Amino acid sequence: MGSRLGDRGTGRPTLEAVAALAGVGRGTVSRVVNGAAGVSPRARSAVEHAIAELGYVPNRAARSLVTSKADAIALIIPETETRLASEPFFASIIRGVASELSDTELQLLLILVSTQRERERLAGFLDGRRVDGVLMVSVHADDPVAELVERTGLPAVLGGRRSEMEPLNYVDSDNLRGAWAAVRHLVGLGRQRVATITGPPDMEASGVRLEGYRRALEEAGLAVEAKLIAHGDFSEASGEQAMAELLEREPAVDAVFCASDLMAVGAMRALRRADRRIPQDVAVVGFDDSPVARHTEPPMTSVRQPSEEMGRAMARLLLEDIATPGRSHRQIILSTELVVRESA
């Protein structure tokens, strides 16, 4: 019996059904739906009514098939350790990205990659051009995922960079100035033996923060001593361990700049165990200004990174890159800010 036009498959109305109801051709409906020019007001209105009446929603797969655009971007999080859980940093990034995308037709795909298998799946996924662009955070220097992304030639934006010559577009925070400001603050407090706990050596941010530390000391006329530098991996445990080492190597240490809040938390724990008062005996500054910084005892002075803004900027950059593929290589550096609380 008279099965109406476009009423075959899922029962959802098609372009054709709308066209029939509006008494126009498919082309016209398509033009209206896509906001293209060259449609008479009469036709447009007829189509709009038909769309409303039928509750028409374009089929994305069909559109995608012909335009060969995916209408989606991926946010890749290389989920080493259990960082996603403990790093509100990522959550903020996600927020920023999502908010920037919200008046776009683009979908946000979240892709967590930790195992080798997942990496391979990601490769197939990108090769299949299932997304129009890629956002990636927490990249290490020789990150295989980043290299994978680079190979695909897809528009991509990194949060953070792998080196000073990062070939991909990226958004980063001003780690140098942030670290510098933190250490300068410590020096300004009259501290003489200022130590630092760095991040993982294969991350650019670690090196840059260390450099900021160096410069601030040099400017203050203080020596940069190897025994005042300990290495961590951004985790709480590594911070505790590193602080213990520092105390052993230089008992007279009176301040420490940690390249992450989590490490600062660990450091504070080590200090407490060693019966040092914070900040009287040892002043502590962290980096990230994550929520945990407000809850330490005493509340932690930390370098704020505008993480949500970072997410937004990343999304913006990617959008531009997708729109104008030939576009030149770009980067954005967001400024940081020292939030002074009671630990230093």
Next chain:
Amino acid sequence: MGSRLGDRGTGRPTLEAVAALAGVGRGTVSRVVNGAAGVSPRARSAVEHAIAELGYVPNRAARSLVTSKADAIALIIPETETRLASEPFFASIIRGVASELSDTELQLLLILVSTQRERERLAGFLDGRRVDGVLMVSVHADDPVAELVERTGLPAVLGGRRSEMEPLNYVDSDNLRGAWAAVRHLVGLGRQRVATITGPPDMEASGVRLEGYRRALEEAGLAVEAKLIAHGDFSEASGEQAMAELLEREPAVDAVFCASDLMAVGAMRALRRADRRIPQDVAVVGFDDSPVARHTEPPMTSVRQPSEEMGRAMARLLLEDIATPGRSHRQIILSTELVVRESA
């Protein structure tokens, strides 16, 4: 000039190109790709070689168009306030979901909904059947988003429930027993004036946790007094405020069970301001066992929810529901566990 088969659009090989190279028909290639039976070893091997040589990856849009499946599920987070940022709970859920999906062909779409506009977009999105199923967390009793999802008839699983008669499938943690265990612990410590700070009244979990509090008190032969019950909204600020009220209404309070860690943090702050020692004067228990619980001073006793496992269970349930749509209404309750630290 001889433009090779399937070499028109994006330059990526198509089924047809693979078929040509392997010297078979499209149907056979399709069968191999989809692991269907009824392909001779000879043909299969030829096709596999051709696929490898060409680096063929199926075009998802085309497949999607004909199967009318989206190959994706959505994780919807109604992002009231700035909870995503501060709630590692969500991050764990995401982790769990992603890990459960990782050996599936399904994509995870993250959808944050806060404004009315975004809600409308979501409606169109779901109506467009752009996903095969929906996961949703943090649902309030009269959540318009949940109702929207319910209307679409899409397979859906909630994290938490809206009422005891939740019509949608859901995964929840055992709030009743969790709260009960917490309060029982406080009573076991000899506390006589045990207060509670509840979550937002329009969330089922709040009511259930309060009920757990009630039962534990009753079992201990203690009266449940209105002045010992204050209401918050899970946020830190609300916890601080509620604790202040409690202290005013009943200065003799010697313990407080908070329905979230964040509120417990706020409560601890209020207690400190009122010069009460924790736990000597007032014992404090939180709920969630979020990372922040380990960093309070003193470290907080809290009820652990298996949030990552919740995410996994949600995904599992949804997968089943997608596979077998007629399936009956199901729910999973995950058990909680009291983690005793120093605050109680």
Next chain:
DNA sequence: GGCCGTAGTGGGCGCGCTCCCAAATCGCTC
């Protein structure tokens, strides 16, 4: 030797859409 399975195979059809071109219509000008 003819007949009927059964496993394997090829390819037409259509999913819903955008692209594009030819056709229709309109409004002016001379």
Next chain:
DNA sequence: GAGCGATTTGGGAGCGCGCCCACTACGGCC
């Protein structure tokens, strides 16, 4: 009133794939 460009319109073609049906081969059976 004819002519011409500009605007608007309809609909064919084809995106890459899964579904399905017709067809071929190959045995084994009576």
